[in-house]
Amino acid sequence: MAFGINSAINKIEAGENENCRIFQYVGDKIEAVHNRGTLKSKNPDDYQKVTCFNNDGTMLATGGTDGVIALLRYPTLAAVMPAIQFKEHEILDIDFSSDGAHVAAVSAQTLWIISAATGEVLKTIPSPVLDKNKPSQFRKCRFGKGEFTNILYTVNNGEKKRKPFVCLWDTSNWTKIRSLTVGPKPITACALSPDGSLIAFGSEDLGIRICSGKTLQVLMTVPNAHAWPLTSLAFNGDASLLVSGSFDTTCNIISVPKTFPKNNNLAIMILTLLVLLLAVIFQLYQSSQP
Secondary structure, eight states, X not given: OEEEOOOOHHHHHTTOOXXXXXXXXXXXXXXXXXXXXXXXXXXXXXXXXXXXXXXXXXXXXXXXTTSEEEEEETTTOOBSSOOEEOTTOOOOEEXXXXXXXEEEEEOSSEEEEEETTTOXXXXXXXXXXXXXXXXXXXXXXXXXXXGGTTEEEEEEEEXXXXXXXXXXXXXXXXXXXXXXXXXXXXXXXXXXXXXXXXXXXXXXXXXXXXXXXXXXXXXXXXXXXXXXXXXXXXXXXXXXXXXXXXXXXXXXXXEOOSSOOOOOHHHHHHHHHHHHHHHHHHHHXXXXXO
């Protein structure tokens, strides 16, 4: 297990913060294995905000509130490369591509694509303007899986609690394919199923939405899943369960169906248009009568 746990304040101020920690559990015992410092800040308020393994578990990426990204071998925590620091940025999320070749990381203002082999920053993408010419803010990033490995998903929340967008990026050239809204409130957590067919979002409205990984169509909604906004989401191995965690200190386990009912929104829309058309025809007929 990998955690971000700061050392004592005097160690942090001395530049000896061993914040990245590996533990192992055997039976009912949990034991410390390795520690390593990845943060450059000596401010006790800074910490390791995100931690992510690559698919085969041989590499670990961390991102800190001081803007530092570290790529480490697992379980030794030997550095793959010197840590990268994006000053004046807080790393909000980080993810490996399915083949482990790339790392995506986001701050509120910027998306970076990084070579996992060399640490070279391959692409820097500013947060896109999506809603009424207002800049959005990156919150999450996830590489697609299964048949969607050519897609990178980013969550882009609007300023002042405007509606959120999910953007799909083409990983062959890092251009935005499209963006869609998912729910009325900012998104705080997201997770992809192991096969990439489902993507789940947790929002400030306290609800969870499970969507199609291909179309982002909402397939299932769990309203009021927690008393406070969600901080984490994860599918189990066969995507039959979705686990959520929240600021309210609770953890929920949600059963995910194997199939979802078909969306009838199109049929309802067509029926509504037909009714409106008939109403207009009737009004025209009435006005033509003497």
